[in-house]
Amino acid sequence: MSKLALRNVSRRYGAVEAVADFSLDLVQGEFVSLLGPSGCGKTTTLRMIAGFMPPSTGTIEMDGQQISSASSVVPPERRRMSMIFQSYAIWPNMTVGENVGFGLQVRKLSRAEIDRRVDAILDVVQMRGLKARYPAELSGGQQQRVALARAIVVEPEVLLLDEPLSNLDANLREEMRFEIRRLHDRYRYTTVYVTHDQSEAMTTADLIAVMNHGKVEQLAPPEEIYSHPRSEFVARFIGGANILRGSALDEARVSVAGSTLRTTGRTLTAGKPVALSVRQHEIVLAAGKPQSGDNHLNAVVTRQVFLGSARDYTVALDDKTELRVTAPPGHNIAPGERVWLHLPAEQLRALAED
Amino acid sequence: MTVAAPALSSSSVRVGGWDATWLLWIAIIAVLLFLVVSPFVYLVVTSFTAEHTGGFTFSNYAVAWGRSRYVEALFNSLRLGAVSAGLAGLFAIPLAWGVSRTNMPGRGFVRMLVLATFITPPYTGAVAWILLAGPNAGWLNRFYMFVTSAEAGPFNIYSFTGLAVVIALYSFPYIFIFTTAALELVSSEMEDAANILGAGTWRTMRRVTLPLALPAILGGLIICFLEAIALFGAPAMIAIPARFNVVTTQLFQFFGNPVRVEVAAAYAMPLLGVTVLLIVMQRLIMRRRGFVALTGKGGERRPIRLGHWRWAMFGYAMFVAALSVFLPYLFLLQAAFAKAWGRGFALDNISFRNFHFVLFEHATAAKSVINSFLYAGASATAAVILTLGVAYIVTRRLVPFAGILGFLCIAPFVIPGVVLAIGFYAAYAPPPLALYGTALILILAFTTRFLPIGYVNASAALRSLNPEMEEAVRVLGGSRLTALRRVVGPLLKRSLLGAWLLIFIPATRELSSAIFLYGPNTKVASVMIFDMSEEGNFEYLAALALILQLLILPLLWIGQKALGRDFMLRRTAT
Secondary structure, eight states, X not given: OOSEEEEEEEXXXXXXXXXXXXXXXXXXXXXXXXXXXXXXSHHHXXXXXXXXXXXXXXXXXXXXXXXXXXXXXXOGGGSOEEEEOTTTTOOTTSOHHHHHHHHHHHTTOOHHHHHHHHHHHHHHTTOGGGTTOOGGGSOHHHHHHHHHHHHHTTOOSEEEEESTTTTSOHHHHHHHHHHHHHHHHHHOOEEEEEEXXXXXXXXXXXXXXXXXXXXXXXXXXXXXXXXXXXXXXXHHHTTOOEEEEEEESSSSEEEETTEEEEOBSSOOOTTSEEEEEEOGGGSEEESSOOSSOTTEEEEEEEEEEEOSSSEEEEEEETTOOEEEEEEOTTOOOOTTOEEEEEOOTTTOEEOOOO | OOOOOOOOOGGGOEETTOSHHHHHHHHXXXXXXXXXXXXXXXXXXXXXXXXXXXXXXXXXXXXXXXXXXXXXXXXXXXXXXXXXXXXXXXXXXXXXXXXXXXXXXXXXXXXXXXXXXXXXXHXXXXXXXXXXXXXXXXXXXXXXXXXXXXXXXXXXXXXXXXXXXXXHHHHHHHHHHHHHHHHTTSOHHHHHHHHXXXXXXXXXXXXXXXXXXXXHHHHHHHHHHHHHHXXXXXXXXXXXXXXXXXXXXXXXXXXXXXXXXXXXXXXXXXXXXXXXXXXXXXXHHHHXXXXXXXXXXXXXXXXXXXXXXXXXXXXXXXXXXXXXXXXXXXXXXXXXTBSSGGGOSOGGGBOSHHHHIIIIISSSHHHHHHHHHHHHHHHHHHHHHHHHHHHHHHHTTOSXXXXXXXXXXXXXXGSOHHHHHHHHHHHHSSTTTOOTTSHHHHHHHHHHHHHHXXXXXXXXXXXXSOTHHHHHHHHTTOOHHHHIIIIIHHHHHHHHHHHHHHXXXXXXXXXXXXXTTOOTTOOOHXXXXXXXXXXXXXXXXXXXXXXXXXXXXXXXXXXXXXXXXXXXXXXXXX
């Protein structure tokens, strides 16, 4: 049985559909990330799961029991969930210990038991020494750890995270995302993690739901999202892929800018327009015409930037389509010169129609 | 280890949004109907009710506006408002600019003196100015006669000008608060931009700084105007002996024996109308042209260097302070410690008898002070709790149409104190409630009168609180009540204390709504002072007024400790 299930959930604000027909099934212990640009509806979805707002249509179920629908909502305090907020929402009027112990106090545990569990969880997040501090005395990373400890100590069945790392600097962000995954693996609760950062989603989640304009574009494991983007949006959003447009010649070949390219990804219908995705570093760039004419495009360098570990080229095809190519740093070709691009068929994926 | 989680039972599912918050909403709206709507409705209805038959009539309006001197009183009020506001602007605007934008010396000191002015009730100021500028016996006249050996002094407080000056002296802090708030949002960079394009200091001030602050200045002028026409104490002490009437003193006469509340209600309508109109106008000015507030971060502000002119600025500030604080308090002290104030500063004239008399011998003076503090405390507490509830419901959008509740809390702002009192009298003096003369009617009237201050502060405090703080409680298993008790309450403690003080302090000296509602056992200090002024007991009066001021000081100190030195001079204070 699924732990948490969203069934055709939508949420409207006036005429705007913030979340449209969202369905999701999570088994116990799964870690899903809702990924998308701001305004895509991911936070709204999370807040509906938490019970802070009802869906306009559709239902949310937990362990097979309905907890949210348009007409009735189990209030957040009865959902056996925990949440980590973007602002952390650490209560400044309570010490670290009081913050972490709050949920246990609400559950009416004994003083001694609360102390024991608070100490244990503070050990886990390496904050034991700061138990008596007030939040104002803590750094951003420490506040984040308090928020984690506070959410986990009550042993939630579902943990919700709303862009928890967006207020941290880059180093801490990396450290904390491994921490979040480590704690998930240790306690095996079900996690829903909202973020706009693809690397955060990639490194933490078992399953990523890429969202755009309130809709789920693709729901799949990180590797599949990366290697088999289903839509142009997913291809561009994850790893910044190049998009080529052409028309299908038969079930595997496409005509692009006057050349013929073999593709993978899906079976094509001859005569239909096709969008192809290929990543920057998968394109091989050469100054001279290659031996075999297979899967090649002719282009002109319009710009190149030396990045140290690589060279970032912008090239234009004959039909003015611009592509970005990552080449080795020693490979120096001046703007204005002609180049040949090799696009390996295995990496040139035909995207789903619309 | 497992934690006993609250049950996920379907019985806890709430249906269709009908839950406890609705009951609270209904309770709060009932209280607001009682406090705000019903007195207002009674005021209007009473103005159309025949005194004996209880039938519908226009005759109250005919009586109220049938005599030319009644009509004249209205024009006197409007003229008084305009002149007082203009004078107050002359006092306040240079001071505000000097304090907030220049390197004038003693800026903190000047701020303190404005605060001292602000906490001086206008009726106390009026008494002091009677001592200073009473014809012949007034100290300024005596000094003039002494210096010039003239037969008579030039000053006469018992005149229209005298009254306007006194009101302006004690209402200019409103303009000061509005103007400094606006000027403090004008960043130096805006002025620098004008400078670098070739504008000098004065041109920059005229073309950039002042226009940016203008909406706030106009807003402050309007508040001063309204304060002047709604005031009762100072006009009653000065205008009545000067043999002219303003609307509030005329209303007082309609309330004399026999009480003609129907006529008073009819007579109060234009005052109410003018107030509503001007408040709407003020809001429009401040909203449409309130661009200062839009700049968000004020940026860095450097004081403008005035050179030698800074001493001229300081001199002007001291001149204003002399008129509003130094001279009045000097001669109030003299009177309070004198056997007879007219005998002047002589050692054999000093006595503590006045204090002893008002505290221990006078039949009701000490009790009136206690009453003032009790009623002020009760109404401040009630207003803070009520407005906090409303502000919470409004900011968290707990129920549809929550905005109505907020509107009702703000609405009393447009009702002058005397008019509010007439409404309360009309609504709750007759049976079945028969509250006239009880402590309760005073507490209720004070609560209503100060709801707007409470609401503005409570909603500002709540808006500064991230809702995620509460959501964190909810998601960890705490109810909304737990969130309020454990997180919202403690975090708002300071702001709520501030709101409480901002209500309590003016409530201890509230006169205009008390004068129509007090009874023999519920006399408050302000009414006591007013009575003493009618009897001419200036020594006792000065002693009592100083005691009242002295009692406020510890509260002021608490407020400054908890909320910062200028907590009474912020925009939320008015």
